[in-house]
Amino acid sequence: MIETSDENTRLTPVTVLGLGPMGRALASAFLTARHPVTVWNRTPGRAGDLLGRGVATADSVREAVAAGQVIITCLIDYDAVRATLESSPTGWGNRYLVNLTSGEPAQARQMSRWASSHGIGYLDGAILTPTPAMGTPSATVLFSGAHDVHEAVQETMAATGGTTVHLGDDPGLASAYEVALLDIFATSVNGIAHAFALASAEGIAPERFAAFATGIGGLLPEMIQRFAQQIRSGRYPGDRSTIASAASGITHIINTAAGHGIDVGMLTAARGIIDRAVADGYGPEGLARLTSVLHTAGPEKPDA
Ligand SMILES: NC(=O)c1ccc[n+]([C@@H]2O[C@H](COP(=O)([O-])OP(=O)(O)OC[C@H]3O[C@@H](n4cnc5c(N)ncnc54)[C@H](OP(=O)(O)O)[C@@H]3O)[C@@H](O)[C@H]2O)c1
DSSP: OOOOSSSSSOOOEEEEOOSSSHHHHHHHHHTTTTOOOOOOOOSSSOOOOOOOTTEOOSSSSSHHHHHHHOOOOOOSSSHHHHHHHTTTOOOOOOOOOEEOOOHHHHHHHHHHHHHHHHTOOEEEEEEESOOOGTTTTTTEEEEEHHHHHHHHHHHHHHOOOEEEEEEEEEETTTHHHHHHHHHHHHHHHHHHHHHHHHHHHTTTOHHHHHHHHHHHHHHHHHHHHHHHHHHHHTOOOOSOHHHHHHHHHHHHHHHHHHHHOOHHHHHHHHHHHHHHHHHHHOSSOOOGGGGGOOOSOOOOOOOO
């Protein structure tokens, strides 16, 4: 049974399926923007302080879908989204599905086809923001999928925060941006953890190391812009630093880490790429050239 909400009647009713940290943050943002909000979660009892703010809780997916006009899924993965929606795949009328679950471009396209086969207007999305920023001006959410669906939900989804961008009609686009951006995050997290382990093995206090490490992080925005410009132009001048020099530098890291018994698997993989670039004759060129030696084979599975 849906417990009735508060006095909000004018704004689009929103349903949030999934009450993990991000699902709760989304529900909170819609409540703050004064939308009527209904929530459902596989495990009951996760609405927490949303309850005191006028949220309605639904006992079933069907009930939750019926209560909203814009239905948002924010679950652990696309399999969970599919399993959840399969329990209520019909009777959506003119409701819209906005899937903000992280996944792969092919999964987003498949989900879009599933929705289309049930007559449900579908928009995929990628949240580029941690939970505390959801609903604030610093939040960024990317969307992709049919233009008319985006137009229909745009005003409602503006409650998620400062920057909302529709990337195009291909439903896989938001996930494509997300996986490429997560690529930076995932490899950086490993790099940072490895650097702290190495510094610690050399007897450097973590806070002393952090003071200099943040300076390295500060170099990245300019480097990212320079990579974009060089990849676009197809010219990789080695006037600042070269791949040959990076080969030497990474060897020092590997030797020092190995000497302390620290795993060097990630670094030897990186050196393998650098070595391939040198073998291809790119040693004198800049580091952005590494992007052109990364393709090792065709796709492992079809994109569908
Ligand atoms: N947290 C962040 O900062 C952040 C930032 C950007 C994007 N995201 C994305 O937002 C999505 C949700 O993230 P999250 O942080 O809220 O938590 P999460 O741990 O990724 O997902 C938890 C949610 O998934 C549900 N769930 C798991 N397996 C399920 C299944 N088989 N069927 C139905 N529901 C299932 C959980 O329900 P139960 O409570 O029943 O287990 C819970 O509602 C993810 O795709 C994540 O990558 C999160």
